[in-house]
Amino acid sequence: MVLLRFAPSPTGALHLGGLRTALYNHLYARKLGGKWILRIEDTDSARYVPGSVDGIRSALEWAGLGYDHGPGKDGAHGPYFQSERLDLYHSYTRKLLDSGHAYRCFCSSDKLNSTREKLARTGSNVTYDKACLSLTEEEVARRVRAGEKSIVRLNDDRLPKRQTPSDIIFGILKDAHASLPTDPVLLKSDLFPTYHLASIVDDHEMGITHVLRGEEWLPSLPLHLDLYSCLNLSPPQFAHLPILLNPDGTKMSKRKGDVQVLDFMRRGWEPEALLNWLALAGWGVHHENGGTPDASPSRTSLQAPDSTTLMSLSELIDQFDLPSLTHRRNILDPLKLEYLNKHHLMRSWQTNEGIEIHAKRVSDSVKIAFPSSPYTSIEYIVEVIRALQGRIVNLHDVPSLAPFFFIEPNYSTDEAKAMIRSMTSSDYNNSVQAVARRLSVQSSETIDISGVLHDEADKSGLKQRIFMTAVRHALTGMKSGPSIPEIVGVLGIQRTLARLKYAVHMGHVDTQSI
Structure with missing residues (x-):
C-alpha cells in the first residue's frame, strides 16, 4: 500500500512551498493508487501559533487536496498530532539508549555554548566534546533520579553500516556526515523529540512508503538513514523538492510574508x-x-x-x-499565474453552470464596489461575465474592468478625456446622435447592433476608428472593453439610448432630434 504524508508544523499559515509539497504528495499518492496522511508536527511549543491547524486544513480544502487520514479523518495511523505521540518517541529513545546508539547528556546550555566556541577556535568541525558519553551507567541513573535535566544524543561513534543516501529526484547523494552536528540531539530536556527522531518514528509506525519534503531537509538525510539503521528499520523512499524562489531570486519564506x-x-x-x-x-x-x-x-x-x-x-x-x-x-x-488563472476561468465558463458559480462568487465584491447600483443581481452579473470573457484575469477584476455596466460612465477621468481629445465636437455628436436615432426607431427584438454601427459609420464619412471611439466613449467612458454590440447587449436598448442622449446633452447639443 503506497502511503505518503504531508507533515507541516503549526507555526503559521500555510505558504506556497507547503501547498506545493502537499500537492506533490497528493499527485504521487493518487498516481500510484495510494493514500496520504496529514500529520501535524507540533513538538515545538514555543513556535506554535493558535489557529494554524485550522488554517492549514482550510487551505487544503480550498485547494481541493483532500487527505485520506489526519485531523478530522481518523484512521488506523492516529493520533495525527505529534504532541499526542510522546510515549511512542520515549519508547524508541529507550531502545536507542539500551543499544548504546544514544546516551544522556547533562551539560547545561552555557557549557554547551562554551564548548562549541572553544572547539571552533581550534578550527575543528566538531560541535560537542562528548563529555557525557564517558559517564557510567550508575552515574547517569543517579543524576536522573536526582531530577537533573538531560537531553538524549545519538552516539555517532557507533553508527552501523547502511546504504548510500539516494533520492528519487536527486539520485545518488554524497554522504555529507561532516555537515551534521556532533552527536545530534534526539530528545530535548522538555521530553519532546526533535524533528529527526519524531519524523523517523512516525514514518515507520504509520507505514509511510515515500517521503516527499522540501530540499532544506536534504542535508539531514544521512542522519535520518543512520537512525533507521540504529533501530534496524527499513527506510521509506525519499524525494526532496527543490526550493521555490521569488522572481528576484530570493528564497520564498513565510517569515517575509506575501506567500501565504x-x-x-x-x-x-x-x-x-x-x-x-x-x-x-x-x-x-x-x-x-x-x-x-x-x-x-x-x-x-x-x-x-x-x-x-x-x-x-x-x-x-x-x-x-x-x-x-x-x-x-x-x-x-506571477505572470504565469495570471495566464493560467485567466484560462482556467475561461475553461469553467464553457457551461452556464460554471458562469453562474463564478457570478455568485464575485457578487459580494460587486455590491461592495457599487453599493447603490440596482444592477447587481446574479443573473445580470452572469451577462457581464459573458461580455468580459477573455478579459478577466481574476474574478476580483470584474468591478474595475467594467464599472460602466453597474454605474453611469465617468466622463471626467483622464482616460475619458483622452479618448476624444483629437475629435471635433461635431464629429462626436453626429456619431452618437446617428446611432441613437437608429436605435430609437427599430424594434429591440430584431435590431442588429453591429449592422447599425457599420451602416451609420459608412454614412457619416468618418473613419471607423473615430466613429466607434465616439460611441464607446458615450457608453463607457473607457477606451478598452468588450465590443460595442456586447456592451449594448448587457445594458439593453433603453439604458444604451439614455447614455447616448446624456453624452450628447453633455456636449450641449440639442437632443430634440433624437
Whole structure:
C-alpha cells in the first residue's frame, strides 16, 4: 500500500512551498493508487501559533487536496498530532539508549555554548566534546533520579553500516556526515523529540512508503538513514523538492510574508490555477514510464509540459512523474499565474453552470464596489461575465474592468478625456446622435447592433476608428472593453439610448432630434 504524508508544523499559515509539497504528495499518492496522511508536527511549543491547524486544513480544502487520514479523518495511523505521540518517541529513545546508539547528556546550555566556541577556535568541525558519553551507567541513573535535566544524543561513534543516501529526484547523494552536528540531539530536556527522531518514528509506525519534503531537509538525510539503521528499520523512499524562489531570486519564506495561501484565496485566484502554477514550476523531463519510484536514466524521455500548460488536477495526476522534477531551484513567475488563472476561468465558463458559480462568487465584491447600483443581481452579473470573457484575469477584476455596466460612465477621468481629445465636437455628436436615432426607431427584438454601427459609420464619412471611439466613449467612458454590440447587449436598448442622449446633452447639443 503506497502511503505518503504531508507533515507541516503549526507555526503559521500555510505558504506556497507547503501547498506545493502537499500537492506533490497528493499527485504521487493518487498516481500510484495510494493514500496520504496529514500529520501535524507540533513538538515545538514555543513556535506554535493558535489557529494554524485550522488554517492549514482550510487551505487544503480550498485547494481541493483532500487527505485520506489526519485531523478530522481518523484512521488506523492516529493520533495525527505529534504532541499526542510522546510515549511512542520515549519508547524508541529507550531502545536507542539500551543499544548504546544514544546516551544522556547533562551539560547545561552555557557549557554547551562554551564548548562549541572553544572547539571552533581550534578550527575543528566538531560541535560537542562528548563529555557525557564517558559517564557510567550508575552515574547517569543517579543524576536522573536526582531530577537533573538531560537531553538524549545519538552516539555517532557507533553508527552501523547502511546504504548510500539516494533520492528519487536527486539520485545518488554524497554522504555529507561532516555537515551534521556532533552527536545530534534526539530528545530535548522538555521530553519532546526533535524533528529527526519524531519524523523517523512516525514514518515507520504509520507505514509511510515515500517521503516527499522540501530540499532544506536534504542535508539531514544521512542522519535520518543512520537512525533507521540504529533501530534496524527499513527506510521509506525519499524525494526532496527543490526550493521555490521569488522572481528576484530570493528564497520564498513565510517569515517575509506575501506567500501565504490565504493571501491568494483572498485575492480571488482560482485554486485550480494556483495548483497548476505550483505543479509545473520545476517540472522537467517527462519519462515514458513515469510514476515508478526509480530514477533510472535509461528510461525514455519525453517533452515535459510547458510551464503554462493548462492542466486540471486530474490531468496533473495522470501526467505527474516525480523523477522528472528538475534539481534546480524554481522561480514562481506571477505572470504565469495570471495566464493560467485567466484560462482556467475561461475553461469553467464553457457551461452556464460554471458562469453562474463564478457570478455568485464575485457578487459580494460587486455590491461592495457599487453599493447603490440596482444592477447587481446574479443573473445580470452572469451577462457581464459573458461580455468580459477573455478579459478577466481574476474574478476580483470584474468591478474595475467594467464599472460602466453597474454605474453611469465617468466622463471626467483622464482616460475619458483622452479618448476624444483629437475629435471635433461635431464629429462626436453626429456619431452618437446617428446611432441613437437608429436605435430609437427599430424594434429591440430584431435590431442588429453591429449592422447599425457599420451602416451609420459608412454614412457619416468618418473613419471607423473615430466613429466607434465616439460611441464607446458615450457608453463607457473607457477606451478598452468588450465590443460595442456586447456592451449594448448587457445594458439593453433603453439604458444604451439614455447614455447616448446624456453624452450628447453633455456636449450641449440639442437632443430634440433624437
